[in-house]
Amino acid sequence: MALKPPELTYMEGESRCDYNWTTGEVVGTFLAALRDHGKMLAGVCESCGQVAVPPTSYCESCGSEVSDLREVGPRGVVMSWARVADDFEGAPAEAPFRYVLVRPAGADTELLHVAPDDDGIRIGATVRPEFRPREQRGGAITDIRWFVPDGAESEGS
Numbered sequence: 001m002a003l004k005p006p007e008l009t010y011m012e013g014e015s016r017c018d019y020n021w022t023t024g025e026v027v028g029t030f031l032a033a034l035r036d037h038g039k040m041l042a043g044v045c046e047s048c049g050q051v052a053v054p055p056t057s058y059c060e061s062c063g064s065e066v067s068d069l070r071e072v073g074p075r076g077v078v079m080s081w082a083r084v085a086d087d088f089e090g091a092p093a094e095a096p097f098r099y100v101l102v103r104p105a106g107a108d109t110e111l112l113h114v115a116p117d118d119d120g121i122r123i124g125a126t127v128r129p130e131f132r133p134r135e136q137r138g139g140a141i142t143d144i145r146w147f148v149p150d151g152a153e154s155e156g157s
């Protein structure tokens with residue numbers, strides 16, 4: 001008896017799955033420091049010495065367990081940036097804005113965040129985080145509203 005391939009039937013659909021993600025101790029401590037103290041913590045690798053922000057449980061450079069956290073910044077240097085001219089669904093800010101890779105003082109890695117569309121945001125420029133008001137923070141990277149050129153006045157101050 002010869003087998004015939006089955007006739008395939010397709011159905012279009014959409015499924016949604018809400019879930020909670022546990023941050024773990026290192027990332028949880030990083031996010032709590034943003035929320036509660038307006039500070040950025042980096043993970044220190046005792047094996048290779050890398051100071052990484054945001055911190056991870058294991059060093060991305062050598063794979064060793066990160067056991068120490070240290071404050072970095074608040075000021076940092078723009079290592080790269082890209083301008084976003086048009087709004088899109090899920091955008092982290094209202095266009096126009098800039099994505100920035102910021103290396104906080106004392107860190108060996110960069111943090112991806114956003115910045116205003118300001119000509120002061122350029123490679124090599126010093127920037128600082130502008131935190132949301134304490135009552136608006138929720139323990140997320142967005143507790144930092146964005147990075148602004150150092151010396152720029154904060155909105156609402």
Ligand SMILES: [Zn+2]
Nearest residue numbers: 045048059062
């Ligand atoms: Zn390492």
